[in-house]
Amino acid sequence: MNLSSSLSSLSLRDCGLQGKFPGNIFLLPNLESLDLIFNDGLTGSFPSSNLSNVLSRLDLSNTRISVYLENDLISNLKSLEYMSLSESNIIRSDLALLGNLTQLTYLDLSGNNFNGEIPSSFGNLIQLRSLYLYSNKFVGQVPDSWGGLINLLDLDLSDNQLVGSVHSQINTLSKLESLGLSDNLFNVTIPSFLYDLPSLYYLDLHNNNLIGNISEFQHNSLTYLDLSNNHLHGTIPSSIFKQENLEALILASNSKLTGEISSSICKLRFLQVLDLSNNSLSGSTPPCLGNFSNILSVLHLGMNNLQGTIPSTFSKENSLEYLNLNGNELEGKISSSIINCTMLEVLDLGNNKIEDTFPYFLETLPHLQILILKSNKLQGFVKGRTTYNSFSKLQIFDISDNDFSGPLPTGFLNGLEAMMASDQNMIYMNATNYSRYVYSIEMTWKGVEIEFPKIQSTIRVLDLSNNNFTEEIPKVIGKLKALQQLNLSYNSLTGYIQSSLGILTNLESLDLSSNLLTGRIPMQLGALTFLAILNVSHNQLEGPIPSGKQFNTFNASSFEGNLGLCGFQVLKECYGDEAPSLPPSSFDEGDDSTLVGDGFGWKVVTIGYGCGFVFGAATGYVVFRTKKPSWFLRMVEDKWNLKSKKTKKNVGRYGARGN
Template identity: 45%
Template sequence: MNSSCSYPSNHQSMIPLVSSPTGIPLPHCACGMESVATIFLGNNNLTGGLPNCSISLEILDLGNNLFSGNIPPQIGVCSNLKELHLEGNNLVGRIPSSISNISSLQILTLACNELIGQIPHALSKMKSLKWIYFGHNNLSGAIPRELFNLVSLNHLDLVDNNLSGQIPSSLGNLTNLQYLFLYENKLTGLLPRSIFGLKKLVELDLSYNHLSGEIPELIIELKSLEILHLSSNNFIGKIPNALAFLPCLQLVRLSLNSLTGEIPSLICKISSIEVLNLADNNLSGTISPCLGNFSNRLSILDLQSNSFHGTILETFREDCGLRNINFNGNKLEGSLPRSLANCKNLEMMDVGDNKINGTFPYWLYTLPELQVLVLRSNKLHGVLQSSKIIHPFLKLRILDLSNNDFTGPLPKGIIKNLKAMMNLSEQQSSLQYMQGRYYYYHVNLTVKGFYSEFPEISKTLTSIDLSNNNFHGEIPSVIGKLRSLRGLNLSHNSLGSQIPTSMGNLTSLEWLDLSSNKLTGQIPNELTDMTFLAFLNVSHNRLTGPIPQGKQFSTLENGSYEGNLALCGFPLSKACNNDGRKQSSPSFLKEADDSESKISFGWKIVLMGYGCGLIFGAVIGYVTFRNGEPKWFVTLFRVKYH
């Protein structure tokens, strides 16, 4: 017998197991001992099929392992089970109806497997169930109405399946329900009125479905509600005023719908709110001044992709708690309010694609936590001056000032302080994302020539975009210190001089766009050290000489270099000499050479003619004149001079 099944003679009431080696099969005796009441074998690497269990078991936790196959029908004999945890495995097939024989079961978690088929109607017999967690499977069909007869249910999670149809009105029977998660399915229809009778509901997430209609004012009945997620549906109408009378509300996400009208000023009465996401709707009007000062708990304010107009008022309070402001894609104008400098915890500010004007807001230098700054596609102008702050933008990782009217040289004083773009070790330590509570930061950036959406912002993402402005002068060599930079776009400016060799130090760079400038000289060979470079565009400049060869440069195409008439080498059709000069001269020099050779050849013929004629004439003249004056000669000269 395996040593893991050897216990003292008085028997164990609990079997814990943690950190097993990879791929160990579970001994069947572990679940079959008659006097064992509780088995915790979760979060290991156990393999094989699910074992049989004894009638004495009350808690069986096999979650987060590598078990495969079907859930056996014999699971129904475990009649004393109170908790069954099978989540996070590789289980397939249907949920067996026999599982409903476990009438004492209170917690049933089958999430994160590959289960298919419909939810068994027989589950309605399990009157003791308090927690159902079937999320992240491939379950289909309608939600059984009978499921909502489980009046003890506290937590219902059916997320990320293929469930369809309407939400049954019998949902209102679940008077003890506190958590309802049905997001990422294919549910349709209106919100059932019965849902607003769930007085104990704390979290409601119906996002990413096909629900329609208006959000009714009846939502005022959900006095215990803290989290409201209705994003990515087809809701219409106005934001209900009733939200202002939910005293516990902490998070509101109504994004990606078709809501219209203005933000009700009453919403500023929700002093407990932390996240307000109304992005991607058809909302209009001005941004209410109270949104900047009604609560120091508000950390996320996302109003992007609506039709808000007017100015952003100077109303941000001194104890502003905002960490993320996203007003991108509206019709806002005027200058950015200086009171935003009060938001010392601000990590991200995106006001791109508006009509913001004025010069660069230098008070941004005073925001010590700022990591993402997007001011693209506005009407900002002027020279980017160096900061008087000793170390501005120490944490800045994404800077997008593209499509404005900035002038002057590139901001060397800003670039040399971007410490977060210099430290490779911290950036590569682990894959983490910028986020708040129930909210991932997101941004749109031009990457490899395409405007791309990043629904999550990795903390390893670093990018500078200064394209489509009027910057001139040279590219400062200090830019080579940004060793963790992944994207750089300086295209469509008036930058001149040579590409600095220090850019070869940007060994993390994945895309580089220097196109449509006035750059001269050769492309530095040091750029071949950019081993992650997947996109390069230096087209439409005044570059000369051979294109560097090897490494990533071997993967680039002609379009990367077009519009530079004096470049040569692969992938262009113009070859270079061994010394790096082109074999063929430019066309105007070639024509000049051809013209000179033709003239030279013509004069040779003329001189040869003169030589032959001179000798022939001398001989004939001598013979003629010696024999007397010819008549044609006398006649010719008499006529001419008469």
Template identity: 40%
Template structure:
């Protein structure tokens, strides 16, 4: 069984064909008793519609959206064979799709040997089997091998076998593919590639990333007749710039990232003859400087991050889109040319030795800027109040600098802002509750500044409803914890069980020519969690935390915090909080780190906290807590340091036992001794019961008998009448 589409020959059918490919693997043949439309086929079509049909189709030659609009999962329309644009039969297999020209099975979790049937698709112009690593391991080309595939598919123009296991020398017949313009063999366990560079005369794009190509450094092959437009040699163990690139004046994209290239960036790479070069990625190498000054960069996107570059910032052209130079040793101020970058999307200058005042034009890059990252430098002065119009910026990281003054109120115009980190500066201001009006605010870090005053409760509407992480630690905030504000943190009320994703900004400036061209800026932060400063180079979208440590908050922990069932990190240490630790904290069943140390809490530790089964770190040291420490589950993993400085606490893991436990132990010991003493002679329990019964009876009889004797004695002495008269006098 299979599916065939009207627009098969002109669009990529990744998910629509994935099940056909799997069926071919299994040598499955449909029988006449099976329904025409299988559940997996229906799901594949719906997923294809969601991921592809609804995308921007500018690059597609045919628009299938009108047909796909009728594809619905309702029961009454469950037979996908009746959907518009879909045809089913019982015998169609991938081998019978003889006119197929485009086949994209990238990222469909396939594994094992590629079936020989695919070699019968002689009309294929584009074949993409990349990014497959299914339950059975990587996709393999053994039988048939790469040479067989090249021999049969002689019309290929685009071939992407990225991440497939080839493990062979490169077949020489690859040079016979006269129409081949794009080859991606990244991470295919290849070594011998010199001939490929010299024989594929019309090749325009070559992606060989994540292979062992150190020999390319010394290659002196004559490649002047070739006109490469895209060369990807990421993670290839290169130590120098390959000589074969020297005469490639038609290069548009060059990726040499994540190698071990050291020394200077050569002049020929920055020569005006490289007029077509638009994207240059030299990140994660050992480069120290540029071989010419002043440095004027060609192109639109530059990534020089994570090297050892020194000197001033290299000058980019006005049409620059990405400017990434983080983690170097660059010095000086931000020059005035920064104001001319009107098309800039990402400006990342973090972790250098830059200094000076920020230019006033910083917020006027136009509508394109999405990432502004200047953290880890020596910038000082006030943050310019320049976001005077609606801005698309999603990330602003100005942490670990020397900024003073107040937070610029113009940030309220950044309606797309998700991430704001102003931590570790000298900013003096009250809590910016007005930032809560930003609809996408996800991370707010104001740690280690001079913020002061009371955090006021919201008057009417809730704010910060999408906030996942807030860090206000090491400031001078005072007053009560804002009880109503906790009720507004809707994103922290949900336990996120969806597929793990990371907070990031993804840019593909040259479309989807190759997965290597997708540039990712990952949001990152450092947060006090689980007893230390933890660095997240990538922030999972499920991470939630409230860090209010080292301030001057007082009063009790509001019970409203118990509604935040998705909360993972709660740090309230080093404040003046008091009262009992509320038992409702046991409702925070997703909590992994809880720090309440160095406060004035009193009373017992609530037994309900034992239910926090994900709790890895717990600290209530240096308070005034008393009574037994709860036992069992996660509490069995905490050591003495979690409870130090509370003289009234007792029980494990402390060496101080609880009095009730000691008394109970002594009673057990005494009873055991007496049992052994009388065992074999009497049943001590029976004797004890008899003794107790006799004692009670004797007391009752003794009391009655004594009363009779007293009355007789008084009568004889005439004292009874005297006593009676005295009682009457007192009553009168």
């Protein structure tokens, strides 16, 4: 048998192909399907003149092949049913010609920066079931001719610059199941026709300029609803709580959305994601949210006007992974029932009025990675670790702006040697997203024997600033190999700046300002190549400021209030040895007996993930007052960002098809 003449399907997906595109592939006379997705090393032009006229499936997503959408190409694709050119190098293109491919059932042109108006000729594609044009630069309105796409199931026009209304174009699409119109410029009320689409289960209108009230919903097919980051006002309609199949409800960042959170919300027995953050909601948090469902993964009520106490009803075997009540007016103590949230990875209770001591019971949460308790009325000593694996996976720890006192919490964050971050033993995260919020994370460590007790070294961000901590900074702080943000400012720390800080090669931000530190700035800090932010102002430091590399980029504000310092940064010349040398360091990398639970110097404020950054995410945190370190953005976006559009196509079918 002649293989070349009988071959009908060829898939070279993600094979790392490089070099010039092999145009002789299209000499195969019976080739019906070609898949070259994720071969971005291929270059050259697409040989349209050699195309097989029986080709029905063509996927060139994420390649660099130059595709010319011109007459000679389209005329050879009359049998095409599936075309994906997402994130490909499409040039010299007349998109209107695609309206001639009347057999198409699937068309994906996303991520190509197309501009101008959407071709009205797409209205000829009456067999089309899926159309993805997101992440381009289309302008104008949705063409009126689209009203004839009666077989369309999935439509995504997100992340363009579309305006106006879509009523007349879409209200006849009775089979529509998934509709994405987010990140555009629509500035009308929510179209009433949406209530007449009987099959619609995925609706995303976030990040537009929608106005008016959220009207009552008439049907109950929705599984995903995102109206976040608009200008909606009024109260949450009770009919939303009757959408019995709803799995994700995201109404964040509509600042004029008022009223209380009805306990009827707990009737949504399939709810996995609830984000009502960054609104003007009041009243108390419904107690039933702690135990009404065993599948709720994300609960984000931050940045509202909620009062009362933290719910004490979190039940055993709940599935919460993300709990955010930041920026409300909650009082009382931190509920110990949170320890029942054994899947919890993120806990943010910052910026409230909580009066309590440090909640040691939280250290038993086996998956906790982010703990933010900043800006409350917490007080007392923060003791050392109470178990060998306290907070064993913690990456971000912020207890700033409280009334904690005593020495820095030496030994508080000891953990497993297996958690030690190094080039050989990094944490690998595989995140799969359901929309912007639902995700799962799998972590593995390679080639490391578990030993107890050792320094817990997954910590990336530590903030103990604006408290009443005293005494010295422990030398063993150099054990925190993964540390990238450290803030101990606005305490009453004494002694020298430890030279062991120079071992923290990943450090990006260091704030030791407004303490009682003395002696020189260690020369070892000059070797920190990633250090972008430094503040040692308002101490009692003296001697020459290190020079070279990053230290040459810092201005006088980083060192002000230290009259004994000299160097070009403070416009004061150094003469001889102007300060005493530091005492010999007793730091021993093998000594794990003490450890500081340090802090990160940025002010962490959660804003609505539902409005476009990490958990919907969209984004996330305001870092170091105004700066966001790149590592943190990557971490949050990878885990919680809706912008994973490739995943979104499958998500659109999640509710009804279970894909």
